[in-house]
Amino acid sequence: MRQLLLEVFGWLGYLERPEVLLQLVLVVGLMLGTRLARRRRLIPGWPSLAYAPLGLSALGVVTLALAAFGQPYGLCRQLGIIWLGWYGLHLLHPLLLRWLPEERVHQLESRLLRPGFLLVSALALIKEVDSVNDLAVTRLGDVFGVSISTGELFKAVVVIYLVLVGCGPPAAALAWLVQRAVGLSDGSRKAMELMLRYAVVGIGLVAVAVQLGLNTTALIAVAGGLSVGLGFGIKEVFSNFVSGIWLLFEGSVRPGEVLMLDGDPCEVRHLGLRATLLWRDRDNAELLIPNQTFFTEAATSYTASDRMRRSQVSVGAAYHHEPAEVIALLEATAQQVPRVLANPAPKALLLSYGDSAINYALRFWIANPMDNVGICSEVNQAIWHAFKAHNIEIPFPQQVEYSMVWPPEQHKPNTEHR
Amino acid sequence: MMGALQGSMGLLSALRSRRSRHLGLWASLISSAALAGCSAVPQLPNVLYLAIGMSADQAIDGEAHQEVQDRLAPLEQGYRQLHPSTRFQFSLYPETDLGKTIRDRTQSGLGPDLLFLNGATALKLLDDGLVDPYPANARDTAQFNPGDLDRIRDRRGRLAGIPVLVQTQVACFNRKQLATPPATLDELLAASAKGRRIGLSADVINLFWTAGSLGAVESITNVVKGNPIEQQELNTLIRWLAWLQNANNQLRVTFYPNQQTVISEFLTGRLDWIPCNSVSLPRLRQRLGPHLGVSPLPDGVGGAASPVNRLRVLALGRSSSSAGRARALAFSRFSTNPMVQRVLTLGSQTVLPANRFVKVPVQSSEVLEAMETSQQESHVISSFLESIHAGDSRMNKVQAELTILLFGERSPEEVAATLVTAFQRSQ
Numbered sequence: 001m002r003q004l005l006l007e008v009f010g011w012l013g014y015l016e017r018p019e020v021l022l023q024l025v026l027v028v029g030l031m032l033g034t035r036l037a038r039r040r041r042l043i044p045g046w047p048s049l050a051y052a053p054l055g056l057s058a059l060g061v062v063t064l065a066l067a068a069f070g071q072p073y074g075l076c077r078q079l080g081i082i083w084l085g086w087y088g089l090h091l092l093h094p095l096l097l098r099w100l101p102e103e104r105v106h107q108l109e110s111r112l113l114r115p116g117f118l119l120v121s122a123l124a125l126i127k128e129v130d131s132v133n134d135l136a137v138t139r140l141g142d143v144f145g146v147s148i149s150t151g152e153l154f155k156a157v158v159v160i161y162l163v164l165v166g167c168g169p170p171a172a173a174l175a176w177l178v179q180r181a182v183g184l185s186d187g188s189r190k191a192m193e194l195m196l197r198y199a200v201v202g203i204g205l206v207a208v209a210v211q212l213g214l215n216t217t218a219l220i221a222v223a224g225g226l227s228v229g230l231g232f233g234i235k236e237v238f239s240n241f242v243s244g245i246w247l248l249f250e251g252s253v254r255p256g257e258v259l260m261l262d263g264d265p266c267e268v269r270h271l272g273l274r275a276t277l278l279w280r281d282r283d284n285a286e287l288l289i290p291n292q293t294f295f296t297e298a299a300t301s302y303t304a305s306d307r308m309r310r311s312q313v314s315v316g317a318a319y320h321h322e323p324a325e326v327i328a329l330l331e332a333t334a335q336q337v338p339r340v341l342a343n344p345a346p347k348a349l350l351l352s353y354g355d356s357a358i359n360y361a362l363r364f365w366i367a368n369p370m371d372n373v374g375i376c377s378e379v380n381q382a383i384w385h386a387f388k389a390h391n392i393e394i395p396f397p398q399q400v401e402y403s404m405v406w407p408p409e410q411h412k413p414n415t416e417h418r
Numbered sequence: 419m420m421g422a423l424q425g426s427m428g429l430l431s432a433l434r435s436r437r438s439r440h441l442g443l444w445a446s447l448i449s450s451a452a453l454a455g456c457s458a459v460p461q462l463p464n465v466l467y468l469a470i471g472m473s474a475d476q477a478i479d480g481e482a483h484q485e486v487q488d489r490l491a492p493l494e495q496g497y498r499q500l501h502p503s504t505r506f507q508f509s510l511y512p513e514t515d516l517g518k519t520i521r522d523r524t525q526s527g528l529g530p531d532l533l534f535l536n537g538a539t540a541l542k543l544l545d546d547g548l549v550d551p552y553p554a555n556a557r558d559t560a561q562f563n564p565g566d567l568d569r570i571r572d573r574r575g576r577l578a579g580i581p582v583l584v585q586t587q588v589a590c591f592n593r594k595q596l597a598t599p600p601a602t603l604d605e606l607l608a609a610s611a612k613g614r615r616i617g618l619s620a621d622v623i624n625l626f627w628t629a630g631s632l633g634a635v636e637s638i639t640n641v642v643k644g645n646p647i648e649q650q651e652l653n654t655l656i657r658w659l660a661w662l663q664n665a666n667n668q669l670r671v672t673f674y675p676n677q678q679t680v681i682s683e684f685l686t687g688r689l690d691w692i693p694c695n696s697v698s699l700p701r702l703r704q705r706l707g708p709h710l711g712v713s714p715l716p717d718g719v720g721g722a723a724s725p726v727n728r729l730r731v732l733a734l735g736r737s738s739s740s741a742g743r744a745r746a747l748a749f750s751r752f753s754t755n756p757m758v759q760r761v762l763t764l765g766s767q768t769v770l771p772a773n774r775f776v777k778v779p780v781q782s783s784e785v786l787e788a789m790e791t792s793q794q795e796s797h798v799i800s801s802f803l804e805s806i807h808a809g810d811s812r813m814n815k816v817q818a819e820l821t822i823l824l825f826g827e828r829s830p831e832e833v834a835a836t837l838v839t840a841f842q843r844s845q
Contacts, residue, residue: 016742
């Protein structure tokens with residue numbers, strides 16, 4: 001490591017060369033100048049995106065001038081190419097948005113395109129001052145008795161990063177193919193996709209360790225040591241990770257599932273390594289629940305075996321209406337609501353005799369548990385209209401008031417007042 | 419004090435408005451720098467950037483990096499006793515790519531201060547304007563053999579660099595398998611007939627030593643110089659080629675595409691005898707330990723072997739600052755100092771000194787003796803080497819013909835005729 005740091009520190013020595021300083025000052029000056037001009041809108045009516053080409057053109061002219069005077073210009077050219085590439089990435093953004101959703105574009109840019117570009121740029125600049133191959137073979141130190149060089153570590157980090165970032169689309173494609181072939185549900189497909197990703201990441205990590213030549217015995221010893229650490233330090237993290245894997249295999253909490261949380265139906269959006277992301281329809285909130293919660297606590301699911309939910313609304317009708325008529329009307333009304341399933345058929349029940357009305361319940365089935373509140377509202381509205389059409393009264397609560405007379409001995413019952 | 423005052427004013431004004439806050443920041447930075455200047459300005463490191471060309475038979479890996487570092491360490495330590503603040507930063511490049519790499523880096527002003535490379539490559543870089551001529555004075559040049567200097571002098575008499583070392587071609591063998599090294603080509607084939615495994619590189623430069631053993635060097639030199647070839651000379655050329663073809667027909671003589679493969683096969687114990695460059699000796703010693711034997715290359719019916727030794731020179735890069743150039747010159751002169759040359763030779767026993775006033779104690783070491791013999795024998799090809807420059811396209815044709823010969827596609831007579839035509843083609 002010391003050797004690598006000394007090597008990098010040694011690059012500062014190039015700054016004693018006037019030609020290098022001149023190029024750096026020119027490039028940095030033009031970059032800052034362009035930025036300042038764009039911020040302050042120094043050219044009226046000039047589009048914001050067009051300032052960079054202006055700066056790049058100026059840099060091109062400066063580079064040509066240096067070349068014409070026989071001065072070194074390669075650093076200007078190299079930095080200009082990097083600047084141009086970065087600008088190109090900005091131009092690529094609207095093009096990508098035509099083909100991909102914004103979230104995907106953001107992921108692609110932040111996880112792959114920009115890091116990749118910066119990496120290539122850094123390598124190109126290092127190549128200007130040093131031998132990349134030389135740096136790659138610089139020893140960093142020993143890990144479990146195995147000598148690790150900069151190049152090996154760099155390759156390992158890049159491979160791990162690419163596996164972590166890049167295994168998503170292939171895993172999704174494979175899961176989709178399996179779904180098409182076997183006929184899995186969407187939830188199962190998503191679970192399979194996640195499991196494939198974990199498997200690829202796991203295999204990738206092991207492959208990198210093997211490629212580095214790490215001693216497996218030492219790794220096992222470290223794993224033993226880590227288990228103690230896991231017991232004390234990162235128990236919760238590890239517990240959540242294992243819970244997540246277990247839940248995936250079990251299939252009870254998978255993306256697309258609907259779970260009841262604090263009385264609200266929530267849809268599972270993403271099952272992460274540590275926590276599960278749920279979406280609550282009521283207030284469009286995204287809830288991050290540790291995986292361990294689902295592993296240790298009871299949860300209500302509407303999507304374990306199928307996605308249907310039996311819902312219910314309550315209503316009261318006046319005592320003077322024939323209950324059989326009311327029940328028939330309620331069932332007929334529910335059947336007319338479009339999002340209420342015809343089969344199983346809606347069922348109305350007389351539940352109890354209340355203070356002011358006879359209490360009925362109307363039970364019906366819906367296809368998507370997340371739509372429950374909306375469908376209940378539709379059913380309630382339909383009942384109101386049906387009752388109105390059939391002159392069925394929904395009574396207000398009725399109370400009898402007595403006027404008290406003092407002293408109580410002079411008080412007479414209401415019947416006597418009449 | 420002025421700087422501090424400016425800084426204070428800057429800081430006061432910074433409180434007034436957003437714009438002046440920026441000005442204040444700049445002012446405080448400048449004043450800080452000014453104040454720092456009164457006490458201690460951080461100095462840029464005095465770095466000597468050294469690019470090292472590695473031959474095609476040397477792999478650029480961690481081991482090579484370590485070897486170079488180990489070889490450079492005593493030199494660096496010695497130099498730092500005189501110039502304590504100087505640091506060294508070296509980069510290894512394949513000699514074949516050196517031209518392009520140095521061109522790219524020089525275009526950026528980031529080229530190395532010094533290049534350590536083969537004399538022929540240095541001459542090529544001088545022709546291409548990628549290194550500066552070495553400003554050698556009479557005292558400098560007096561240290562070297564005029565022949566060595568001629569090898570690195572261009573048509574205008576400019577020196578492409580200053581000679582530092584000679585890497586020689588010798589024979590390496592495994593003592594566990596071969597008690598006595600073969601002294602002649604016949605003994606070499608006899609050893610192979612007895613079960614010893616011989617490895618040769620099909621690369622023409624690495625194989626050229628056999629031309630001397632079979633007496634073909636003079637013929638080839640004549641042809642390269644464009645002189646008409648006589649029948650007797652053609653016969654020696656055919657004899658050389660016939661021996662190569664015959665050797666390839668031997669069961670335990672194997673030709674490999676390059677010297678790197680020959681070395682790695684020898685290291686794994688699949689070969690018992692190989693020709694090797696002395697620069698490979700540290701790696702071979704590390705693996706074989708006391709079982710590594712080193713001897714001169716076998717002679718033959720035509721005379722002594724004609725090894726192609728590499729004269730390694732230090733050439734001046736074109737991007738140096740004036741201070742960097744001064745460091746480069748100081749270091750190159752330090753490296754050719756007789757005391758340093760002696761340390762380099764005796765310390766590693768892998769190279770010979772370029773300074774002619776340094777005597778090699780050949781009786782103290784069989785390796786030094788083998789290298790010294792190789793150096794003596796290589797004089798026979800100096801005339802040939804003067805006519806061939808780095809990247810000479812004629813050598814590509816010769817290489818292609820030699821490969822065809824080794825595969826038995828053509829007879830030695832046919833290949834000899836083609837080689838004559840190829841060599842006589844003017845550049």
